[in-house]
Amino acid sequence: MGDRTSPRTPSPGVPRVASGVASGVCHGTLGELYQGPLRAGPDPDIAVVSFPVGRHSRVSFTPGAVPGPGVNPGAVPGAPPPPSPLGEKSATAVRLFLEHYGLRLPPGEWTARSELRVGVGMASSTADIVATLRCLFRLFSLPYDTEVVVGVLAAIERADSVFLDEFALYLSGRHRLVRRLGTDIGFHTAYVTEPGTVDTDAVTPLLLEHYRRRGAAYEQCLTDLLKGFACGDAAAVARAATSSAVLSQEVLPKATFEGVLAHRERFGADGVFVAHTGCLTGYLFTRRPDSRLRSELAAFFRSLGHPCSFARAGYG
Template identity: 65%
Template sequence: MHDGSPDGGPGRAPPGRGAARAYAGVCHGTLGELFQGPLRYEGVRHIALVSFPVARHAWAYFVPDGDAALGALPAGEKSARAVRLLLERHGRALPPGRWHAHSELDVGVGMASSTADIVASLRCASRVLGLPLDRRAVQEILAGIERADSVFLDEFAVYLSARHRVVRGLGPGPALHAAFVTEPGTVDTGAVTPLLLPHYERRHAEYDRTLTDLVKGFTAGDARAVARAATASAALSQEVLPKAAFDEVLAHREGFGADGVFVAHTGSLLGYLFSAPPPPALKGELSAFFRSLGHQCSFARGGCP
């Protein structure tokens, strides 16, 4: 996903005369995961993710303002902590200015909104001061704040969310298109972890096969194989953190010609995966189906450029 700033450019007017130059950081979010489950790494079993990036974003803006307080930080507690850690890392301070934020990501449903806010804020602060911000720096800062998704990457990856470790990059992956809904309620990932670990231990062999199939699908660039593996991971998740509409959605997959079903394993998203964009007529059918279940359907292009 492209991380841009609001500078003037082709087709865009530059800031007006006398206007303060705004800086921006942008980070994409996710639609849950294509896989979440156990993975043995360096002799220890960890929780691994293959997040499903989506073209929905969080933005952080910094506008220099001589009348603002010195040392202003983003409003969010985690974003403020991340920027503070970045500044301490380089022994720098921000000039007087004001922070603003905007997000297309819902909170607490499985869109990685918190991590995306943090990464967008880090990218913005690094641009203000001209600081380097490589992948290692982001991972080390995130490690001091929260378990995180891999939204700072421009590729799919097998990622250890607690260790902040990329086990294997999977490249940009095949194109995937999603029709999805959000069930009511939010999920606290930390609170449900004690439920997940015993389930992962019981079903580790099935999870191992599912992750192997998913990686093979990415290696072959086979969107349908990726979608099948995502369906298997979603079905395993249903055993421990069930979605109310999952069985109904799974039962109608073939009827809609969907290639798979995906969920936010520790969130409230679920929906269909397609290897090609659903045409308008199918979008209408899907919307009617999900409305009959009491939900508003949304559509998005998933994956990385």
């Protein structure tokens, strides 16, 4: 993690460990409103504008007599550690956090629960890591430090901006915030999740080659998207998100996408969105669909072979 998270001497006075349950929560995403190069060129950076949704990862730690599974240095010597409810990446985040602050985890018990499906484009692993770190900040009564969070993420995986409570243009590989985009934009969505999962790391070389070929189109798409955010124009953002989704279909096609795009006007949707390296495809509405339209959407997506989900996403 370089200098960002190298161990340092704690400030005077050891951080106070919370006496009760400490918890951390992080939202996930419904894919992205944009994923592509930050600018056209031979060596593109992958930039994303994630599409936050009110579905979450939740992690808690209860100080007590039970050893912290898999990450507690106070476990009985020679005894096999109990299975940890934390995934491997979250357990790594715990270790890096403790090393950074020069702390030891007290005896206690982890619990974890997520509403986010793995491998479909909902930022599940990143949300798990951020929720775990937020739990640790509260456990040790430390102020939340975004730089520490970013440093830990950078040491573990390519990530998006779910650690922020607003839209952002973010370089997922470099872990660099390019521009904050605020909380004025929001949508109602209807979407499907196709079967299967996508390995983001495995498809990255394919994406980068596509970005080189289609750099000019992506540059125009991103320009339109940022203008929409700057003006608070949700319909313009939806149009740009549709352009980004169409470009994504050229390189990582989704079985339902063409049908969804072809029926956009029929349903009066303002746009189409996807999880660019996932399995989600759906409609963007600036106004909430009424019960009749929701029924029609559910029937349409069922005709494509998948149940329809509805969610409010974004902020405005």
